[in-house]
Amino acid sequence: xxEPLIELRDVSKRxxxxxxxxxxxxxxxxxxxxxxxxxxxxxxxxxxxEGEVVGLVGESGCGKSxxxxxxxxxHAASDGALFYRGTDVTGLSPEEAKEWGLDVxxxxxxxxSSLNPRMRVRDIIGExxxxxxxxxxxxxxxxxxxMLLRVGLDPLFKRRYPHQFSGGQRQRIGIARALAxxxxxxxxxxxxxxxxxxxxxxxxxxxxxLREDLNLTYLFISHDLGVVEHLSDRVxxxxxxxxxxSAPTEELFDKxxxxxxxxxxxxxxxxxxxxxxxxxxxxxxxxxxxxxxxCHFHPRCPHAMPRCQAEQPVLREIAPGRFSACHLNNEx
Amino acid sequence: xxxETPTLAVEDLKTHFFTKLGxxxxxxxxxxxxxKGEVVGLVGESGSGKSxxGFSIIGLVDHPGRVVEGKILFKGEDLAQADDDRMRxxRGRRIxxxxxxxxMTLNPVLRIDTQMxxxxxxxxxxxxxxxxxxxxxxxxxxxxxxxDERLKSYPHQFSGGMRQRVAxxxxxxxxxxxxxxxxxxxxxxVTIQGQILHEVxxxxxxxGMSLIWxxxxxxxxxxxxxxxxxxxxxxIVERGEISDVLDHPLHPYTNGLIGSVPxxxxxxxxxxxxxxxxxxxxxxxxxCAFHPRCPRADGACxxxxxxxxxxxxxxxxxxxxxxxxxx
Ligand SMILES: Nc1ncnc2c1ncn2[C@@H]1O[C@H](COP(=O)(O)OP(=O)(O)OP(=O)(O)O)[C@@H](O)[C@H]1O
Ligand SMILES: Nc1ncnc2c1ncn2[C@@H]1O[C@H](COP(=O)(O)OP(=O)(O)OP(=O)(O)O)[C@@H](O)[C@H]1O
Ligand code: SF4
Ligand code: SF4
Ligand SMILES: [Mg+2]
Ligand SMILES: [Mg+2]
Numbered sequence: 001x002x003e004p005l006i007e008l009r010d011v012s013k014r015x016x017x018x019x020x021x022x023x024x025x026x027x028x029x030x031x032x033x034x035x036x037x038x039x040x041x042x043x044x045x046x047x048x049x050e051g052e053v054v055g056l057v058g059e060s061g062c063g064k065s066x067x068x069x070x071x072x073x074x075h076a077a078s079d080g081a082l083f084y085r086g087t088d089v090t091g092l093s094p095e096e097a098k099e100w101g102l103d104v105x106x107x108x109x110x111x112x113s114s115l116n117p118r119m120r121v122r123d124i125i126g127e128x129x130x131x132x133x134x135x136x137x138x139x140x141x142x143x144x145x146x147m148l149l150r151v152g153l154d155p156l157f158k159r160r161y162p163h164q165f166s167g168g169q170r171q172r173i174g175i176a177r178a179l180a181x182x183x184x185x186x187x188x189x190x191x192x193x194x195x196x197x198x199x200x201x202x203x204x205x206x207x208x209x210l211r212e213d214l215n216l217t218y219l220f221i222s223h224d225l226g227v228v229e230h231l232s233d234r235v236x237x238x239x240x241x242x243x244x245x246s247a248p249t250e251e252l253f254d255k256x257x258x259x260x261x262x263x264x265x266x267x268x269x270x271x272x273x274x275x276x277x278x279x280x281x282x283x284x285x286x287x288x289x290x291x292x293x294x295c296h297f298h299p300r301c302p303h304a305m306p307r308c309q310a311e312q313p314v315l316r317e318i319a320p321g322r323f324s325a326c327h328l329n330n331e332x
Numbered sequence: 333x334x335x336e337t338p339t340l341a342v343e344d345l346k347t348h349f350f351t352k353l354g355x356x357x358x359x360x361x362x363x364x365x366x367x368k369g370e371v372v373g374l375v376g377e378s379g380s381g382k383s384x385x386g387f388s389i390i391g392l393v394d395h396p397g398r399v400v401e402g403k404i405l406f407k408g409e410d411l412a413q414a415d416d417d418r419m420r421x422x423r424g425r426r427i428x429x430x431x432x433x434x435x436m437t438l439n440p441v442l443r444i445d446t447q448m449x450x451x452x453x454x455x456x457x458x459x460x461x462x463x464x465x466x467x468x469x470x471x472x473x474x475x476x477x478x479x480d481e482r483l484k485s486y487p488h489q490f491s492g493g494m495r496q497r498v499a500x501x502x503x504x505x506x507x508x509x510x511x512x513x514x515x516x517x518x519x520x521x522v523t524i525q526g527q528i529l530h531e532v533x534x535x536x537x538x539x540g541m542s543l544i545w546x547x548x549x550x551x552x553x554x555x556x557x558x559x560x561x562x563x564x565x566x567x568i569v570e571r572g573e574i575s576d577v578l579d580h581p582l583h584p585y586t587n588g589l590i591g592s593v594p595x596x597x598x599x600x601x602x603x604x605x606x607x608x609x610x611x612x613x614x615x616x617x618x619x620c621a622f623h624p625r626c627p628r629a630d631g632a633c634x635x636x637x638x639x640x641x642x643x644x645x646x647x648x649x650x651x652x653x654x655x656x657x658x659x
Binding site: 015152157168263271279287 | 349351353375376377378379382383384394432433435436475476477478481484485489490491492493494495497514515518520521522523524525526527529530533548549550551552554555556574575578589590592593605609610611612614615
């Protein structure tokens with residue numbers, strides 16, 4: 001079999017909050033304050049094949065953006081290794097990794113903080129392609145117009161600054177900027193969350209077309225299961241820093257294996273449901289600062305058994321191409 | 333019955349941006365009311381003027397924009413005429429807005445506790461300890477685990493959805509009469525979304541808080557809102573009870589919007605999309621702004637259509653050829 005385009009092996013990312021001066025003084029006086037460690041990404045194994053669209057889904061705060069940033073080279077992993085077509089590229093800067101042919105662009109969740117407020121849209125989108133020699137300086141205006149049209153924005157807009165746009169328009173500028181450098185791998189972090197459905201449809205269709213035209217590979221981070229189902233070949237489910245299930249899209253939606261996936265699918269809001277009574281979350285929401293022992297999901301899992309508290313279930317292949325990390329799978 | 337003054341009555345609101353390239357009529361004659369305890373969904377295409385409508389109500393329209401016409405009656409008081417002092421004393425306390433971009437609420441260089449405690453003490457005379465407790469409880473309400481540790485963090489140490497939740501918690505602090513929530517749950521997964529909608533629904537029911545919920549996500553409004561207003565190019569094109577509008581959309585734009593929800597389509601197939609693109613506000617088509625994209629358009633659409641109630645009382649549409657066959 002061909003090597004995956006990108007592979008993560010046991011990748012972890014921890015954020016350590018060191019003690020501030022006041023807290024150190026408390027400790028000198030006999031206190032017992034400890035450094036807080038956020039286990040944002042915890043020993044994740046993940047691969048993405050060339051031309052594949054992988055959807056990454058999970059609760060808010062479970063580590064999706066952090067994982068995306070590690071892949072895009074924005075964060076260095078605390079542990080583990082990143083492979084590109086079988087070559088270890090762990091710890092290389094995005095520029096160095098690029099020399100290996102790895103060209104990752106990321107579309108950020110938060111467009112306001114990722115667009116330079118003092119640059120006009122024309123330069124935000126057109127500068128990098130000129131610098132990278134994709135187009136000549138003289139071609140910039142036509143190129144920017146074309147990119148703007150593709151994401152459904154009027155080329156007239158290119159003389160404006162980011163703050164002069166609506167939220168969804170800004171997000172599309174971020175998309176246009178990422179696509180303008182013709183990346184091979186695109187990490188889309190909630191890239192279409194702020195778009196209304198008709199433009200979502202347009203951008204989703206654009207992503208699908210580009211995939212065919214440019215053989216683009218995607219990691220598509222989203223909490224919107226409807227969109228993920230529509231767009232992805234394979235879906236990876238994260239819970240509190242760990243991958244708990246991964247499967248081809250259809251199989252995952254038809255027959256989820258992990259209890260967390262099952263719970264997630266049950267909650268999807270539907271346009272058919274009127275005047276719904278929303279329910280509070282049952283039990284404590286677990287924290288990556290102090291994750292539950294064993295299976296992270298056990299405090300909320302309807303099938304939890306004593307073993308689940310004591311022992312971390314490993315992610316194993318339960319059927320060809322299907323992976324799940326739950327003790328229920330090795331009962332029989 | 334209905335003779336109580338509504339919490340909010342917006343009448344023929346016009347907010348325009350005076351740019352170098354011309355005047356952008358971002359909000360162009362918008363009227364709607366929100367009753368006590370009611371949830372009104374404001375949906376519409378990106379760039380249609382939803383956020384600017386919200387900014388106008390709380391008096392935070394950016395230069396070069398301003399409210400040029402209309403009334404914004406908050407419990408009878410016209411906010412379009414109110415001065416800055418009056419707006420400052422209402423904002424955060426009686427009217428709060430949850431911004432689409434949480435970093436508009438949060439200061440990147442201050443710790444969350446500093447910001448939230450300040451927000452509590454801005455309108456309430458309580459000790460720092462009490463304020464911290466209020467802040468902590470608010471974080472629990474929106475589902476943030478380890479709230480004590482999290483209070484000591486900076487915004488960049490939160491995930492995108494957690495920042496959004498802190499902004500929501502801050503808006504809920506003073507239990508205002510009116511909350512304008514601008515796409516507050518777009519980046520949130522379904523469980524957390526459910527938690528927040530639960531809290532918000534509870535506040536509306538128990539304290540009579542009114543809510544304007546701006547979103548493009550029809551499936552969320554479907555479950556939450558009592559009534560819905562659909563915006564296109566600065567105007568409300570359809571408005572009515574949630575079920576009337578979603579089950580029997582009259583306006584061709586609403587109809588297209590409902591058709592492009594992903595779950596209505598088959599996986600892998602191109603999604604139904606409304607053809608064409610959002611018109612530039614500097615260059616709006618004459619007559620009905622939707623006509624270049626509308627499958628039902630004809631010569632009659634070159635004049636601005638009036639608002640009518642062709643099917644059912646209270647279900648209004650701005651279109652000369654509404655989908656009456658669906659009504
Ligand atoms: N400072 C500004 N200068 C010029 N035009 C502006 C400015 N702010 C907003 N606009 C324009 O006003 C229109 C309405 O913007 P608004 O933010 O209300 O849209 P929206 O309906 O909230 O869209 P979205 O769903 O994308 O957030 C947009 O076309 C936008 O480009
Ligand atoms: N720079 C940072 N410093 C400290 N902690 C961080 C930092 N970035 C992220 N974290 C923490 O790591 C965890 C995972 O965050 P991440 O942004 O990856 O979540 P996410 O899955 O993208 O969530 P969301 O859906 O809300 O965006 C969170 O607990 C967050 O607080
Ligand atoms: S390992 Fe146990 S607690 Fe975890 S998901 Fe499976 S059954 Fe539930
Ligand atoms: S007025 Fe005409 S163009 Fe406008 S929505 Fe109705 S049918 Fe379409
Ligand atoms: Mg994120
Ligand atoms: Mg907006």
